[in-house]
Amino acid sequence: MRRKMVVGNWKMNGSIATNKVLLDGLVAGVHGYDNSDYVVCVPYPYLCQAQQLLQDTNVAWGGQNLCSTKNGALTGAVAPHMLTDYGCTHVLIGHSERRSQFHETDDTAAARFLAAQQAGITPIFCMGETAEERESDWTDYIVGRQLDSLIRRFGANVLDNAVLAYEPLWAVGTGKPATPEQAQEVHAFIRDRIAKLDYEVAASVRILYGGSVTGANAEQLFEMPDIDGGLIGRASLKAEDFVPICRAAHATATRCLATAKP
Incomplete structure (x- = not known):
C-alpha cells in the first residue's frame, strides 16, 4: 500500500523569524501522525535552519531545484551534494514556474532528475497543463510528454525512487482546484x-496532486484511488493552513490501513 505524502513548497517566501514559527507549529501539529510522510521544500538560504529545526522529527526537508552538474564555474547554481550536505532527502524537479519563468525544458528537467537520484535525493517530478491546453483537450499529450521525458530516457524503473506530482497550472494559486474526479482522471x-511498461512500478509510485489544496478539500482529494497526497504551495506557508492538510493525509491513510486489515 502506498503511503500518503504531503509536500510543502515555500517557493520564494520565508524569513528566519517566520520560518521558525511555521516549522515549530508544523512539528507540533503532526507529532504522532505517522501513517503519512511530510516534507517541506525551502529556499536554499534556509536549508540550515530547516535541518536544525526538523532533525529528529517526522518532517523531512528538501530543495526546490538543483543543477545537474556536480561542480564548476556556474555562478548561482546549486549542486546536488550541496543539498545532501544539509540533510535534504527530496528536491522538486520540473516545477511549472521553473519551466515557464526560467525556460527550463523537458531535457534539462530529466538531467536534473537523474542527478538528484545519483546523489541519493528523491526527486519530486512535476507535470501539468495550462488552461489553454486543457481547453484544447491537450492534457494527456502535455502530461504524457513530460512523463515520457523520463521514461523514454531512463526506463520506467527509474520511477522506483521518485515521486510524481500533477499540478494543473489553471488550478495553481487560483483558489479553484481541480475537482477530485478531474484530478483522479489525470x-x-x-x-x-x-x-x-512496468505494472509493479506503476502500482508503487506515489503521485501527488497540487493546485489550491486546502484543509477543506484535502480529504476528498486524497481519498481518490490514484491520488497519494499533495504538493502544497500557498497553504504550506502557515502552520494553521498546512497542518490540517497533513492531518487529512494521515486520516485517509489510517482509514485505508483499517480497511486493508484482514
Whole structure:
C-alpha cells in the first residue's frame, strides 16, 4: 500500500523569524501522525535552519531545484551534494514556474532528475497543463510528454525512487482546484501510462496532486484511488493552513490501513 505524502513548497517566501514559527507549529501539529510522510521544500538560504529545526522529527526537508552538474564555474547554481550536505532527502524537479519563468525544458528537467537520484535525493517530478491546453483537450499529450521525458530516457524503473506530482497550472494559486474526479482522471492516466511498461512500478509510485489544496478539500482529494497526497504551495506557508492538510493525509491513510486489515 502506498503511503500518503504531503509536500510543502515555500517557493520564494520565508524569513528566519517566520520560518521558525511555521516549522515549530508544523512539528507540533503532526507529532504522532505517522501513517503519512511530510516534507517541506525551502529556499536554499534556509536549508540550515530547516535541518536544525526538523532533525529528529517526522518532517523531512528538501530543495526546490538543483543543477545537474556536480561542480564548476556556474555562478548561482546549486549542486546536488550541496543539498545532501544539509540533510535534504527530496528536491522538486520540473516545477511549472521553473519551466515557464526560467525556460527550463523537458531535457534539462530529466538531467536534473537523474542527478538528484545519483546523489541519493528523491526527486519530486512535476507535470501539468495550462488552461489553454486543457481547453484544447491537450492534457494527456502535455502530461504524457513530460512523463515520457523520463521514461523514454531512463526506463520506467527509474520511477522506483521518485515521486510524481500533477499540478494543473489553471488550478495553481487560483483558489479553484481541480475537482477530485478531474484530478483522479489525470492521475489514473499517468499510472496507466507507466503500467504499460512496468505494472509493479506503476502500482508503487506515489503521485501527488497540487493546485489550491486546502484543509477543506484535502480529504476528498486524497481519498481518490490514484491520488497519494499533495504538493502544497500557498497553504504550506502557515502552520494553521498546512497542518490540517497533513492531518487529512494521515486520516485517509489510517482509514485505508483499517480497511486493508484482514
